[in-house]
Amino acid sequence: MPEFRQNIVTKEWVIISTERAKRPDQFAEHRLPRKATPEFSQDCPFCPGNEHQTPPPSLQLGDGEGWSVRVVPNKYAALRPDHSTKRERAGRFLKADGYGIAEVIIETPLHNLSIATMSEPQVRLVLEAYRHRKNEVAKMRDINFITLFRNHGERAGTSLEHPHSQLIATPIIPPHVRDQIHQAMSSYDSYGTCVFCEMIEEELSQNVRIVMDSRYFVAFAPFASRSPFELRIYPKTHRSFFGNATDDELDDLAHILKTLLLKIHTGLDNPDYNYLIRSAPVGDYAAKYYHWYMVIVPRLTTPAGFEMGSGIYINVSTPEQCAEFLRSVNVA
Ligand SMILES: [Zn+2]
Ligand SMILES: [Zn+2]
Numbered sequence: 001m002p003e004f005r006q007n008i009v010t011k012e013w014v015i016i017s018t019e020r021a022k023r024p025d026q027f028a029e030h031r032l033p034r035k036a037t038p039e040f041s042q043d044c045p046f047c048p049g050n051e052h053q054t055p056p057p058s059l060q061l062g063d064g065e066g067w068s069v070r071v072v073p074n075k076y077a078a079l080r081p082d083h084s085t086k087r088e089r090a091g092r093f094l095k096a097d098g099y100g101i102a103e104v105i106i107e108t109p110l111h112n113l114s115i116a117t118m119s120e121p122q123v124r125l126v127l128e129a130y131r132h133r134k135n136e137v138a139k140m141r142d143i144n145f146i147t148l149f150r151n152h153g154e155r156a157g158t159s160l161e162h163p164h165s166q167l168i169a170t171p172i173i174p175p176h177v178r179d180q181i182h183q184a185m186s187s188y189d190s191y192g193t194c195v196f197c198e199m200i201e202e203e204l205s206q207n208v209r210i211v212m213d214s215r216y217f218v219a220f221a222p223f224a225s226r227s228p229f230e231l232r233i234y235p236k237t238h239r240s241f242f243g244n245a246t247d248d249e250l251d252d253l254a255h256i257l258k259t260l261l262l263k264i265h266t267g268l269d270n271p272d273y274n275y276l277i278r279s280a281p282v283g284d285y286a287a288k289y290y291h292w293y294m295v296i297v298p299r300l301t302t303p304a305g306f307e308m309g310s311g312i313y314i315n316v317s318t319p320e321q322c323a324e325f326l327r328s329v330n331v332a
Contacts, residue, residue, distance in 0.1 A: 005224040008199050009187075010180050014224045015314045022316055024325035027228055027300045028269040037112040037161055046070075046106045046162035058103060059132055061125050068122065069129045070106040074166065077102035085142045085171045101137050101169040105129050106162065113163050114152060115258060116265035124254035126165065130277070131250065133167055135243040138282045142171040145281055148242075153272025155299040173281055181281070181290065188289035196291030199223075200234050209323045212259060216252045219260055221319035221326075227301055228317035229268065229326070231260060233294040240287040242279040257294070259331060264298055267329035272299040 002017045045053035054072040062068030073081075079100025087096045107126045108118055115123055130148050137146055150165040151158035173181075187195035203209055203220050211231065212219040219233045233256055235249065245253070264271065279292040307313050 007222070007224040008202075009195050010183055012224070013312050014226050015312060016225075016318055017314050017316055018318060020314075020316045021318065021321075022228075024228075024317060024321050025267070027271070027298075027317070028267065031269050031271070034270060039110050039112055041111045041161070044111055044160075044162050045075075046104075046160070046164060047111050048109045054104075058136070059129055061129055066109060068108065069125045071103055071129055071133055071167075072106065074102040074104050079168065079170065081140075096171075099142065099171055101140060101143065101167070103133060103137075103167045105133070105165040105167065107165060108163055111162050114261070114265070115150070115163070116261040116270075118163070118258070120254050120258050123258045124250060127245075127250045127254055127257075130165070130167075131243055131245055134279075137167060137169045138243060140169070143169045143282055145170050145173045145177065146279070147276060149274060149276035151274050153299070155272035156274045177281075184289045184291075194238055194289055194291050196234065196293070197238050200236060200291075209319045211263070211323050211326045212256055214252050214256055216249045217256050219256055221323040223319065225315055225317075225319040225322070226313035227297060227303075227315055229264065229296075229298045229300060229322045230319070231264075231296040231326075233257065233260070233296075234291065235293075238288070239292055240280040240290045241285040242277050242292045244285060253294075260296065260326070262331045263326045263329040264296070266331055267326060268298060268300070273297060274299070 002015055002019055004013050005016055006013050040047055044050065048066060055075060057070050057072050059071040060067045079098045079102050081101055083097035083099035085096060085099050087094055105126065108122055134146055134148060137143055146167060146169040148165065148167050184195050200218060204218060209220045209223065210218060211221065216235055217233055218236050219231055221230060222232050264273065273296060275294060275296040277292065277294050280287045280290040284290070301316065303313065
């Protein structure tokens with residue numbers, strides 16, 4: 001029987017359509033084989049030896065010879081740091097210069113790795129770079145909203161093969177993000193608790209959608225998942241701002257993130273995916289109403305007209321089955 005389920009935070013509804021449901025392992029079928037890529041590519045601007053093809057780094061990590069992680073301004077950025085934030089009228093319409101910060105986090109010198117296949121210490125360095133740049137960029141003029149994200153594969157929107165993530169920071173907090181913040185605030189005002197903490201507690205107590213549970217984090221396929229194998233990672237105790245994550249927490253997160261992505265890579269035959277980190281807006285670091293998290297969205301289905309028109313996603317899998325499947329994928 002199909003059913004509506006509500007996202008406890010955003011109040012959005014999804015349809016879990018068991019009628020059209022596929023078995024979790026069927027999502028791995030009919031994929032075109034990926035071509036094997038070399039460790040080094042002469043033409044790649046992110047490969048060692050080609051550093052002159054990118055602007056000077058804002059951060060470089062690694063000891064001894066060479067580098068392990070490099071963060072550089074995005075040469076083809078949609079936004080630029082040298083503009084004003086002044087809004088202007090265009091008749092009845094509103095516009096502003098494209099001010100913002102856009103950086104690329106080059107995750108490893110090796111051309112053919114991904115988070116799933118690189119070592120855990122290397123993933124830890126990538127997270128270190130995220131935290132460092134998030135905190136530095138947050139201090140910059142008129143920056144209010146910072147998105148850290150990773151696109152893996154063409155369906156996820158990347159054309160460059162070399163493993164990389166991105167940071168884009170804007171002066172504008174977009175309406176759908178504001179709406180989530182308002183919902184979380186309103187819930188805090190009503191119940192005096194963080195709605196994300198409530199959700200985490202409920203997921204842990206129902207214990208049917210949990211994929212991993214560690215000292216500091218829990219990862220699950222949420223009750224109202226929009227798409228197959230959508231996964232979220234939350235700090236188990238209340239934390240509003242990713243930039244305040246401790247060293248111990250980053251150690252733990254490196255393990256969780258790498259393991260989840262390796263389970264997806266192994267169990268679903270390396271699908272394209274996006275992941276991103278959502279955190280309280282700049283300046284609201286101690287927010288009692290907001291809780292930072294990571295969301296991973298494998299690109300296994302394509303939203304169509306109904307999703308575009310209604311904002312209601314039809315999910316052709318159940319998060320319970322997806323979680324069970326991922327728990328069973330052995331990557332040790
Ligand atoms: Zn490369
Ligand atoms: Zn919380």
